[in-house]
Amino acid sequence: MTDAILDIRGISKSFGALKASDDVSLDLRAGEIHALIGPNGAGKSTLIAQIAGSLKPDTGEVWLEGRNVTLDGPVARAQAGLGRTFQISSLAMEDTVLQNAVLGALGARHRAPGLWRPVMKQADLRDTAMAALSEVGLDEFAHFRTADLSHGQRRQLEVAVALTLKPHVFLMDEPMAGLGADGSALLVNFLHGLKSRAPILLVEHDMDAVFQLADRISVLVYGRIIATGTPDEIRANSQVREAYLGEEDDA
Amino acid sequence: MRREPLINALIVVGLLAVPLWAYMADEPYVITLTTKVVILALAGVGLNLALGLGGLVSLGHAMFFGIGGYAAGILASHAQSYDPIMEWPFLIEGTQSMPVIWLLAIVVSALVALATGALSLRTSGVYFIMITLAFGQMFYYFTISWPAYGGEDGLSIYVRDHFPGLNTLDPIQFYGLCFVILLLALFVVARLARSGFGLALNAARQNEARVRAVGIEPYRLRLMAFIISGAITGLAGALYADLNRFVSPTMFSWQTSGEIMVFVILGGVARLFGPVAGAALFILLEEVLGGLSEYWHIYLGALLLIVVLFARGGLIGLLAGQGKGDDDD
Amino acid sequence: MNLILLIEQLLNGLQFGVMLFLMAAGLTLIFGVMGLINLAHGSLYMVGAFAAAAVAAATGSFTLALIASLAAAALAGVIVEIVVIRRLYDRDHLDQVLATFALILIFSEGTRWVFGSFPLYLDVPAALSGAVALPFGINYPAYRLAIIGFGLLVALAMYLLITRTRIGMRIRAGESDREMIGALGVNISVLYTAVFALGAALAGFAGALVGAIQSVQVGMGEPVLILAFVTIVIGGIGSIRGAFVGAVLVGLTDTMGRVLLPVLFGTFMDPSSATAVGAALASMSIYILMAAVLLIKPTGLYGSA
Numbered sequence: 114m115t116d117a118i119l120d121i122r123g124i125s126k127s128f129g130a131l132k133a134s135d136d137v138s139l140d141l142r143a144g145e146i147h148a149l150i151g152p153n154g155a156g157k158s159t160l161i162a163q164i165a166g167s168l169k170p171d172t173g174e175v176w177l178e179g180r181n182v183t184l185d186g187p188v189a190r191a192q193a194g195l196g197r198t199f200q201i202s203s204l205a206m207e208d209t210v211l212q213n214a215v216l217g218a219l220g221a222r223h224r225a226p227g228l229w230r231p232v233m234k235q236a237d238l239r240d241t242a243m244a245a246l247s248e249v250g251l252d253e254f255a256h257f258r259t260a261d262l263s264h265g266q267r268r269q270l271e272v273a274v275a276l277t278l279k280p281h282v283f284l285m286d287e288p289m290a291g292l293g294a295d296g297s298a299l300l301v302n303f304l305h306g307l308k309s310r311a312p313i314l315l316v317e318h319d320m321d322a323v324f325q326l327a328d329r330i331s332v333l334v335y336g337r338i339i340a341t342g343t344p345d346e347i348r349a350n351s352q353v354r355e356a357y358l359g360e361e362d363d364a
Numbered sequence: 365m366r367r368e369p370l371i372n373a374l375i376v377v378g379l380l381a382v383p384l385w386a387y388m389a390d391e392p393y394v395i396t397l398t399t400k401v402v403i404l405a406l407a408g409v410g411l412n413l414a415l416g417l418g419g420l421v422s423l424g425h426a427m428f429f430g431i432g433g434y435a436a437g438i439l440a441s442h443a444q445s446y447d448p449i450m451e452w453p454f455l456i457e458g459t460q461s462m463p464v465i466w467l468l469a470i471v472v473s474a475l476v477a478l479a480t481g482a483l484s485l486r487t488s489g490v491y492f493i494m495i496t497l498a499f500g501q502m503f504y505y506f507t508i509s510w511p512a513y514g515g516e517d518g519l520s521i522y523v524r525d526h527f528p529g530l531n532t533l534d535p536i537q538f539y540g541l542c543f544v545i546l547l548l549a550l551f552v553v554a555r556l557a558r559s560g561f562g563l564a565l566n567a568a569r570q571n572e573a574r575v576r577a578v579g580i581e582p583y584r585l586r587l588m589a590f591i592i593s594g595a596i597t598g599l600a601g602a603l604y605a606d607l608n609r610f611v612s613p614t615m616f617s618w619q620t621s622g623e624i625m626v627f628v629i630l631g632g633v634a635r636l637f638g639p640v641a642g643a644a645l646f647i648l649l650e651e652v653l654g655g656l657s658e659y660w661h662i663y664l665g666a667l668l669l670i671v672v673l674f675a676r677g678g679l680i681g682l683l684a685g686q687g688k689g690d691d692d693d
Numbered sequence: 694m695n696l697i698l699l700i701e702q703l704l705n706g707l708q709f710g711v712m713l714f715l716m717a718a719g720l721t722l723i724f725g726v727m728g729l730i731n732l733a734h735g736s737l738y739m740v741g742a743f744a745a746a747a748v749a750a751a752t753g754s755f756t757l758a759l760i761a762s763l764a765a766a767a768l769a770g771v772i773v774e775i776v777v778i779r780r781l782y783d784r785d786h787l788d789q790v791l792a793t794f795a796l797i798l799i800f801s802e803g804t805r806w807v808f809g810s811f812p813l814y815l816d817v818p819a820a821l822s823g824a825v826a827l828p829f830g831i832n833y834p835a836y837r838l839a840i841i842g843f844g845l846l847v848a849l850a851m852y853l854l855i856t857r858t859r860i861g862m863r864i865r866a867g868e869s870d871r872e873m874i875g876a877l878g879v880n881i882s883v884l885y886t887a888v889f890a891l892g893a894a895l896a897g898f899a900g901a902l903v904g905a906i907q908s909v910q911v912g913m914g915e916p917v918l919i920l921a922f923v924t925i926v927i928g929g930i931g932s933i934r935g936a937f938v939g940a941v942l943v944g945l946t947d948t949m950g951r952v953l954l955p956v957l958f959g960t961f962m963d964p965s966s967a968t969a970v971g972a973a974l975a976s977m978s979i980y981i982l983m984a985a986v987l988l989i990k991p992t993g994l995y996g997s998a
Binding site for chain 2: 165167186187188189191192197199203204205206207208212213215216217219220221223225226227228229230231232233235238274277278
């Protein structure tokens with residue numbers, strides 16, 4: 114178990130009578146993509162919020178690189194090496210694409226932002242930001258206002274900002290959503306190359322992408338993990354087929 | 365096409381030309397009026413840092429304006445009466461030296477901003493508005509009921525405070541002093557806006573979760589912005605006291621907070637020179653409309669409504685157009 | 694300090710609190726349902742007071758004056774809502790603050806224009822002008838007692854309106870989900886206008902009631918508005934119960950602070966400085982109360998996160 118970079122140990126969270134997370138355990142090992150799937154209302158958002166630190170679990174623990182971060186908020190977890198992307202693009206829309214990426218690079222310094230030196234003239238920040246933008250193919254759009262980007266480009270920028278943090282773990286919340294076939298295929302390729310830098314916990318609706326990419330898959334239904342295994346194991350799992358994939362077959 | 369720098373330059377030229385003309389034409393009243401514009405603009409520049417860049421809708425900035433004013437008033441009144449402020453544990457005497465007064469105004473405003481900001485920034489949105497308004501009102505009532513420094517009647521500064529090497533009683537020299545301070549404050553705020561702090565603060569206004577996710581705590585940025593903002597508005601208060609040679613609890617009133625905010629909005633929120641344009645427009649309206657009707661606030665109210673409902677960029681937004689996305693500087 | 698004086702002051706504090714509740718209830722309702730922060734609420738209070746004073750002067754009837762205050766404030770509320778406020782529901786708080794600040798300017802100067810700068814006076818009705826003998830030999834002004842009664846009645850009516858009636862159900866639904874209530878086929882803009890008018894009428898009513906104790910003048914609304922804000926911050930925005938508890942707390946703290954603090958300081962200071970320090974501190978007491986509540990519960994006593 115020593116190779117678990119991110120280790121979620123038996124976390125539960127209830128809202129009144131609703132058990133949104135029910136004794137969820139999940140780990141992420143070096144070099145892998147671990148996908149989390151589940152039907153709508155399975156409690157994925159609640160689980161992500163607890164992993165990212167914006168929500169505290171009622172019981173259970175979250176460990177990051179051998180450190181218990183359960184009580185840390187999102188700021189501390191980002192500093193501890195968690196790089197997340199949001200399901201709904203969460204960017205400074207009035208700023209330029211480059212400014213958003215520089216913000217990430219600024220956060221990665223792990224110290225209070227300076228008050229005096231012009232931030233956009235600092236070569237190290239700019240370089241980190243431009244490198245991340247060109248990795249996701251947004252370098253030509255660096256000087257666009259973020260609000261003027263297409264939906265798909267905003268998704269790419271989300272990933273680029275996470276890259277600037279040079280995280281030890283990626284937490285990606287539906288990065289493919291709304292990308293279209295071409296965009297998805299590009300991102301699948303990209304994530305495949307990315308996992309050797311840092312493992313990825315991938316929450317995704319796009320089943321083709323998940324089964325193509327994931328080394329392991331966990332299935333969340335009604336707040337519980339009903340199965341964890343390789344894509345082949347998950348495909349073969351009757352419980353999963355019944356609870357979840359069955360719906361897909363009908364569609 | 366970026367017209368905003370051109371407009372800013374024109375504003376600076378105007379602030380130089382009008383008083384110079386008034387000086388030549390021997391119109392001291394116009395110089396005093398322009399001085400008022402510059403000082404109120406400075407107060408607005410302070411608020412604009414919190415409001416425009418930080419998105420902190422503070423309706424309590426009168427508290428800093430008043431603190432700065434009373435710093436000047438109290439120090440001067442002790443100096444005038446040769447009565448030390450305190451003798452124990454160490455002697456503190458009053459002073460009529462502007463640099464000392466300004467320092468005190470800045471430090472006390474910053475400390476009060478730290479205390480009130482630390483509390484009110486625990487909340488957000490409409491709570492923040494109401495709480496800052498309430499803290500401002502607290503100072504207002506406190507100055508009214510505290511009899512030592514004039515209570516409701518306020519304090520007079522019989523002779524304007526001094527600045528080394530200048531005759532501050534000469535309107536044009538006092539104007540020059542205020543003008544230089546405004547330019548300095550604009551420079552500081554421009555630097556802050558372009559720094560990493562400014563980038564993160566502005567991003568936190570637009571999307572708080574984004575800033576947290578890169579490992580930066582918005583609360584600290586906002587508290588810092590609130591403190592610097594309060595200090596600048598406090599400095600403006602000290603100058604305003606010297607302009608009028610009088611301070612009163614009115615400086616702390618909610619109307620003052622509202623008016624400072626109106627300068628910022630009339631000129632254009634988050635525009636560097638917005639408060640300057642706004643303060644100039646405000647004083648111009650006060651002079652022109654105030655001359656036409658005793659009830660000119662009705663027209664001011666109507667104008668403000670129109671700006672808020674239909675012309676959200678304010679004066680500079682109207683002249684310079686939208687689209688201020690630039691990252692080259 | 695004798696007991697009778699203390700009880701009298703407690704009643705004064707309660708009366709003040711009840712009056713604050715009338716303001717705060719409308720504010721918190723309007724914020725809760727429409728998400729609007731309304732600085733012009735104090736202007737509606739002033740409109741009610743002026744309408745009452747004018748009608749009382751013309752007819753000599755206090756009852757008519759009260760009805761006029763309700764009607765005038767509600768009417769002003771409806772007009773303002775239709776012309777300005779409804780354009781602000783989807784705007785950010787800054788726009789709401791500015792637009793309603795502009796409304797204050799227009800209302801205040803408009804009132805000064807019509808009525809002049811001198812205060813008007815509204816007499817307490819003859820039937821309530823005396824004192825009522827309470828137990829322990831306390832004589833308390835009947836009018837103030839009536840205000841307390843009126844206020845408690847309004848609080849009860851508000852409670853019943855929100856919890857027991859169809860319109861209350863709609864208000865509560867609007868609070869939780871604007872879209873849903875629209876989907877239910879309720880005419881949301883009529884509902885919003887009605888809620889705003891209700892809040893306005895309560896404010897105007899409070900203005901008229903207080904106008905008979907204090908003077909009726911331009912600018913009377915804003916100090917009360919700010920106290921109502923403090924009340925709401927303490928009670929929790931959007932909660933009627935919070936508004937009530939907050940209002941009573943603020944009323945009692947302010948009144949008792951003014952009475953007790955100088956006495957307290959008098960036990961170890963000379964009388965004149967005790968009065969000065971006590972009065973200065975008393976003027977800050979409710980804000981200190983607010984700060985204390987915020988430290989413990991940033992969303993107020995009954996506020997949800």
